[in-house]
Amino acid sequence: MDRKIQLVNKCFDAFELRVLEQPDSTIDLSFFQSNLTSLGADVDAIIATSAVEPQAAPTALADDTVLDALFSGTAEDGPEPTHTKGMRHRSGRTEEEKDQKRKRRQEKEARKASILHEELRQQRMRESIAGASSSAPVVEVPPVMRDVMSTNDGAVRVTESTTEGAMILDVGTIEGDPSMVLAGSRKSDPPACKMILRRNTPQVGDEMIQEMWLKLQAVLQPCSSHWMTDKGLLECFYRGLGPENRGITDELCKGGMLHQPYEVIAKFFDGMVEAKKK
Numbered sequence: 001m002d003r004k005i006q007l008v009n010k011c012f013d014a015f016e017l018r019v020l021e022q023p024d025s026t027i028d029l030s031f032f033q034s035n036l037t038s039l040g041a042d043v044d045a046i047i048a049t050s051a052v053e054p055q056a057a058p059t060a061l062a063d064d065t066v067l068d069a070l071f072s073g074t075a076e077d078g079p080e081p082t083h084t085k086g087m088r089h090r091s092g093r094t095e096e097e098k099d100q101k102r103k104r105r106q107e108k109e110a111r112k113a114s115i116l117h118e119e120l121r122q123q124r125m126r127e128s129i130a131g132a133s134s135s136a137p138v139v140e141v142p143p144v145m146r147d148v149m150s151t152n153d154g155a156v157r158v159t160e161s162t163t164e165g166a167m168i169l170d171v172g173t174i175e176g177d178p179s180m181v182l183a184g185s186r187k188s189d190p191p192a193c194k195m196i197l198r199r200n201t202p203q204v205g206d207e208m209i210q211e212m213w214l215k216l217q218a219v220l221q222p223c224s225s226h227w228m229t230d231k232g233l234l235e236c237f238y239r240g241l242g243p244e245n246r247g248i249t250d251e252l253c254k255g256g257m258l259h260q261p262y263e264v265i266a267k268f269f270d271g272m273v274e275a276k277k278k
Contacts, residue, residue: 004046011042209245210276212237213269230262 015035207215216237238257241249249257257265 007046008043011039015039207245208276209241209248210269210273212241212245213273216240231258234258234262234265 018035019032216233234257238246238249253260253265253268
């Protein structure tokens with residue numbers, strides 16, 4: 001609207017200049033009429049243009065609003081520019097997309113970690129079951145022939161020969177732990193069985209060795225197929241003893257209890273239990 005007013009004012013100024021340029025002595029009415037007609041045509045054209053064409057003021061107004069916002073620091077008086085709204089919308093949408101991608105990536109990583117953990121758990125379970133099944137005792141026991149041999153290094157070797165294979169028990173003296181070797185396989189102690197024995201067979205107070213031995217037998221009695229090696233049983237029993245009882249067993253068993261076969265230790269403690277009953 002300001003632009004139209006300026007154009008009208010320019011037309012009036014031009015008309016005034018043409019009037020002033022005329023000599024004072026002569027007055028030509030036709031000149032005035034032609035100029036008035038031309039001025040009216042210009043005014044009509046300006047009005048017609050304003051009626052037909054849409055106003056171009058919003059763009060200028062938007063530019064003025066942006067300039068006012070830049071230099072005054074506030075843009076609350078005018079409407080928000082269209083291109084600014086578009087940029088803000090795209091920026092917000094980009095942040096939302098990034099957040100969604102980040103969440104999806106985190107969920108995918110958590111899912112992978114859960115699957116890996118489950119696979120490891122199942123693998124450990126399969127290994128435990130496989131070890132337990134491979135080391136389970138046979139119900140039908142063939143006749144056994146046992147030979148005890150001593151070696152130069154002070155170790156004791158017990159050889160049990162059967163119709164299906166041979167079992168060799170080597171009692172070493174380097175680290176103080178006996179080693180069980182089964183011909184064709186190697187038997188291991190499942191961790192779960194060790195935990196059960198250690199939890200149920202520790203010494204409580206001033207318990208005697210005979211009481212500790214009876215406690216071990218009570219734990220083993222419900223489950224004959226406990227899948228524990230003789231070495232593992234002796235270790236669990238020995239570690240469950242208190243320091244004083246350990247010293248007693250070391251004195252009673254020459255070379256230490258762990259250096260003797262399980263059968264020998266079992267007969268020895270069974271005899272102590274029977275003697276206490278009498």
